[in-house]
Amino acid sequence: EAGVAQSPRYKIIEKRQSVAFWCNPISGHATLYWYQQILGQGPKLLIQFQNNGVVDDSQLPKDRFSAERLKGVDSTLKIQPAKLEDSAVYLCASSQRPGTSGRDLYNEQFFGPGTRLTVL
């Protein structure tokens, strides 16, 4: 089973520039998550999609961050304009619909390798 794919793996930009990240979840996974992981911290959820609808975007800085999941499969996360404090690893994760089988019957989240963003 192929895992969660993300690209690019690394990105370096100047502040005030824009950047976009792409995620392809595990086939058949209806739920997709974007996390921000700042160096030395745990991942923080930015946005959760169920199919192509937003379930939770309460921690997404909507003045500069946007995300979409057209057709309920791939997703893109955009930052415009970037700030120095946006330097982080951006992780994408996916899971089956809640309630379906998985380890411990939990809706296990499978993470991609992440995109490391450096804002100069």
Add this chain to the structure above:
Amino acid sequence: QQQVKQSPQSLIVQKGGISIINCAYENTAFDYFPWYQQFPGKGPALLIAIRPDVSEKKEGRFTISFNKSAKQFSLHIMDSQPGDSATYFCAVTGTASKLTFGTGTRLQVTL
């Protein structure tokens, strides 16, 4: 508000020793407590998890101990190996599978 507190921040253990990482949470509504393992350059991967209706769960060398009354849970790695060197995150979750992670523990297992 920090919903889950994790300690220690870093840990050095000799090969064959026991590694212990602790987490404490605030919200009694949480109903699933996973531990994730993350290697450099990789995303986190689920290691082991527990529900609050049991006090302990063991999978191979990894054990979770859960204390519901104290709102604490811990990860024990028995017979620690150099390949266990990674960053470990505890997490909590409730409805909608929303994960809230701890701050992480960097484990180094020395020869």
